Amino acid sequence: MHVLRIVLCALLLVGASHPIVASSAATDDASIRASITREVHALVGDEDAWTFAPDDADGLLRIDAADRTLIVEPSGLGLQLDARADADTITAVAVVADDLDAFRRLTGRTQVIALVPASSTALDAASADRMRRAAEAIGLSLRVVPVGSDVGAARIIDDLALDADQAARAGVYLAPTVAGEATAIAGALRARDLPAFSGRGRHDVEAGVLAGADRARVQRLARRVALAVLDAVRSEASPAPREAAIGGKAASSSTALVMHHGTRERLGLRLPWAVRLTVELVGAPDPPDADAILTLDDAMRTAIAANLDLTARRLRTAADGEEISRALSALRPRVDLVAQGLTIDEDSAAASFGNQPERVLQATGEASWVLFAEGLRANVDIQRRLQLARTLELEQTRLDIALDAGLAYLDALEAAAFERVERANLTLSRADLDAARDRRAIGAGGPADVARLEARIAQNRQRLVEAHAARRGAELALNQLLARPLDRPLSAPLPDDEDPDGAADVRPLADALTDPQRFDRFRDRHVARALAEAPGIAAADALIAAADRRLLAAQRAFVLPDVSLAGSLTVDLTESGAGTAPPAAGSGAGGPSFPEQPDERWSLALRATLPLYAGGARAVERTQADLDRDALRAQRATVAQRAEQRARAALINLESAYESSRQASEAARAADRAYAVVRDGYAAGRETLTTLLDAQNTARVTRLRATSAVYALRGRWLDLQRAVGGFVALDPDADAFVAQ
Numbered sequence: 001m002h003v004l005r006i007v008l009c010a011l012l013l014v015g016a017s018h019p020i021v022a023s024s025a026a027t028d029d030a031s032i033r034a035s036i037t038r039e040v041h042a043l044v045g046d047e048d049a050w051t052f053a054p055d056d057a058d059g060l061l062r063i064d065a066a067d068r069t070l071i072v073e074p075s076g077l078g079l080q081l082d083a084r085a086d087a088d089t090i091t092a093v094a095v096v097a098d099d100l101d102a103f104r105r106l107t108g109r110t111q112v113i114a115l116v117p118a119s120s121t122a123l124d125a126a127s128a129d130r131m132r133r134a135a136e137a138i139g140l141s142l143r144v145v146p147v148g149s150d151v152g153a154a155r156i157i158d159d160l161a162l163d164a165d166q167a168a169r170a171g172v173y174l175a176p177t178v179a180g181e182a183t184a185i186a187g188a189l190r191a192r193d194l195p196a197f198s199g200r201g202r203h204d205v206e207a208g209v210l211a212g213a214d215r216a217r218v219q220r221l222a223r224r225v226a227l228a229v230l231d232a233v234r235s236e237a238s239p240a241p242r243e244a245a246i247g248g249k250a251a252s253s254s255t256a257l258v259m260h261h262g263t264r265e266r267l268g269l270r271l272p273w274a275v276r277l278t279v280e281l282v283g284a285p286d287p288p289d290a291d292a293i294l295t296l297d298d299a300m301r302t303a304i305a306a307n308l309d310l311t312a313r314r315l316r317t318a319a320d321g322e323e324i325s326r327a328l329s330a331l332r333p334r335v336d337l338v339a340q341g342l343t344i345d346e347d348s349a350a351a352s353f354g355n356q357p358e359r360v361l362q363a364t365g366e367a368s369w370v371l372f373a374e375g376l377r378a379n380v381d382i383q384r385r386l387q388l389a390r391t392l393e394l395e396q397t398r399l400d401i402a403l404d405a406g407l408a409y410l411d412a413l414e415a416a417a418f419e420r421v422e423r424a425n426l427t428l429s430r431a432d433l434d435a436a437r438d439r440r441a442i443g444a445g446g447p448a449d450v451a452r453l454e455a456r457i458a459q460n461r462q463r464l465v466e467a468h469a470a471r472r473g474a475e476l477a478l479n480q481l482l483a484r485p486l487d488r489p490l491s492a493p494l495p496d497d498e499d500p501d502g503a504a505d506v507r508p509l510a511d512a513l514t515d516p517q518r519f520d521r522f523r524d525r526h527v528a529r530a531l532a533e534a535p536g537i538a539a540a541d542a543l544i545a546a547a548d549r550r551l552l553a554a555q556r557a558f559v560l561p562d563v564s565l566a567g568s569l570t571v572d573l574t575e576s577g578a579g580t581a582p583p584a585a586g587s588g589a590g591g592p593s594f595p596e597q598p599d600e601r602w603s604l605a606l607r608a609t610l611p612l613y614a615g616g617a618r619a620v621e622r623t624q625a626d627l628d629r630d631a632l633r634a635q636r637a638t639v640a641q642r643a644e645q646r647a648r649a650a651l652i653n654l655e656s657a658y659e660s661s662r663q664a665s666e667a668a669r670a671a672d673r674a675y676a677v678v679r680d681g682y683a684a685g686r687e688t689l690t691t692l693l694d695a696q697n698t699a700r701v702t703r704l705r706a707t708s709a710v711y712a713l714r715g716r717w718l719d720l721q722r723a724v725g726g727f728v729a730l731d732p733d734a735d736a737f738v739a740q
Contacts, residue, residue, distance in 0.1 A: 162194075171194060210259060210269075211260070213257060299408075313397050337363070357578070359574075361575075385546035386543070388542040399535070416474075426464055540636035550629075554621045560610075651720060668705070
């Protein structure tokens with residue numbers, strides 16, 4: 001019987017432009033056992049020929065066959081099949097090139113200090129040599145430092161005694177078995193400005209370590225074990241010791257990274273924009289202008305309250321409303337006070353017999369009041385109706401802004417969803433690249449598959465960059481509508497497990513949209529509401545009423561006079577010069593005497609005016625008013641027709657969008673299932689790369705279409721609410737109407 005020991009090592013290594021330290025929680029034995037069992041079943045097959053059982057004495061898992069026993073055991077560094085005295089030896093180094101290359105790309109450091117447990121069997125010369133070669137292949141210098149059980153990793157870092165030049169070029173890699181001291185290690189690294197990369201990933205990065213690989217490390221190592229088992233099963237008896245392929249050139253595109261925001265900022269690490277898109281930042285503080293969660297209803301209400309275009313329109317409408325007061329002022333009494341200084345020639349003053357002084361200073365009070373004027377009264381009524389029309393047009397603008405804000409919000413959510421789809425697609429492509437490397441390692445695939453998948457990953461990253469730019473553009477458009485700082489990020493509700501697409505508000509309409517008879521009633525009710533509630537129709541009615549009043553005033557102008565009352569009081573304040581007094585009376589009895597003009601004089605007049613002929617102007621006004629009214633009636637019919645058309649089109653589009661969303665979602669689920677089957681088949685050697693790429697592309701396209709269809713459905717629901725003149729988010733009555 002051949003006995004093969006499979007040693008699983010949690011890799012540790014790092015290299016990059018800034019030192020990186022990463023930590024992660026130790027992986028549960030049961031999860032490793034389960035993962036290896038699944039992978040061996042998937043790759044080796046013939047499940048009944050193998051027995052899987054815990055092996056507490058020797059390792060995690062014992063795999064017995066007719067002539068072989070394989071024992072899986074965790075260790076410190078790398079993945080190897082370590083033979084016993086009577087066994088063949090097969091060694092496979094786990095894929096560390098991606099982590100090393102990621103470290104180098106992120107930090108630019110060229111020296112890596114790998115901390116591994118001192119008791120690890122992986123510290124033998126052969127294992128260390130393999131790890132050094134893997135590091136050297138990508139331009140890194142590796143130094144392995146054992147960590148004893150009585151000396152913590154943080155103490156080791158303190159004892160490294162790196163000078164300034166070494167610290168500027170070095171970084172730290174933490175093996176999973178020593179990474180449990182992440183908090184203490186992070187503190188020691190901060191004291192020396194050393195970056196670190198964690199072998200365990202996210203858990204340690206959240207504790208303050210700079211970075212780590214955020215991939216299913218257990219699954220990856222389990223797949224390597226399964227490949228080694230498959231290789232052992234296929235091998236002839238007593239094969240020569242050999243080393244499995246490490247992977248040659250590192251493909252950094254296959255590694256998804258997690259990075260601590262605060263540690264990155266403290267180290268002054270600046271990443272290119274495209275790289276930032278593929279690195280998940282944790283521990284980032286909320287920006288100072290970050291909003292609370294913004295929902296669709298919040299966005300629409302905010303736009304109503306703060307949109308600058310709507311605010312300007314409100315102010316213009318309020319200003320135009322003052323025309324009513326202007327029209328009313330013409331029917332109210334008017335009082336004027338006039339001060340006048342008058343000078344005439346001396347001869348005229350002397351000849352006035354004291355009634356017109358040469359120089360006089362007067363004060364006059366004048367009052368007038370139009371008691372009746374049909375034109376002025378009509379203007380008041382017309383301005384009131386015009387203001388009503390302007391107010392209704394403002395309501396139209398208000399609803400349009402609310403719709404624009406709602407659609408912009410959905411566009412931003414859709415863009416964010418597209419970005420998530422592209423990011424998930426990039427992650428899947430990385431996993432496919434890992435599978436392609438595995439196939440190449442066992443001879444089931446060639447370098448062409450790896451190269452094609454690397455090209456696909458480059459395309460995925462390009463699409464992710466484009467999706468990110470589209471999301472930021474959508475957020476800019478939304479911020480402009482909401483009058484927020486343009487660079488403020490959108491904080492939207494996270495997808496709910498019970499409502500992943502956020503379309504719960506549309507689902508109650510499912511019966512009405514899928515049952516033809518109910519849809520007919522649903523349509524008729526909404527069309528009737530659109531005709532009754534549409535602000536555009538009401539505004540047209542107000543304009544027609546104004547035209548009717550204008551025509552009536554033009555007809556009455558032929559028979560109704562304007563009646564007004566006017567009065568004045570004049571006081572002479574000072575007089576001088578000739579004419580200030582009448583001439584002296586003649587001598588003797590019976591001489592002439594001249595009356596003297598009083599210093600205060602008043603007058604009062606009641607006036608009625610009826611033009612008999614004004615050159616045909618009144619007839620022209622009547623004809624023009626009549627034609628304008630007929631034009632407005634025709635315009636009102638057009639507005640009503642368009643309102644009905646808009647409502648009916650919105651209903652048709654909503655019905656279509658609902659069914660389209662259902663079909664698109666089903667297509668996406670089917671494509672995802674097909675892609676999962678093809679991925680498993682490709683990993684097992686049953687499918688070609690062409691089939692895999694085709695399935696991936698189909699899954700991506702259908703997922704994007706499904707996402708677009710969901711947000712299109714929600715947008716069509718907003719269109720319908722706008723068509724019937726009210727939004728559920730803004731009008732409680734609209735909510736009750738929809739509930740019917």
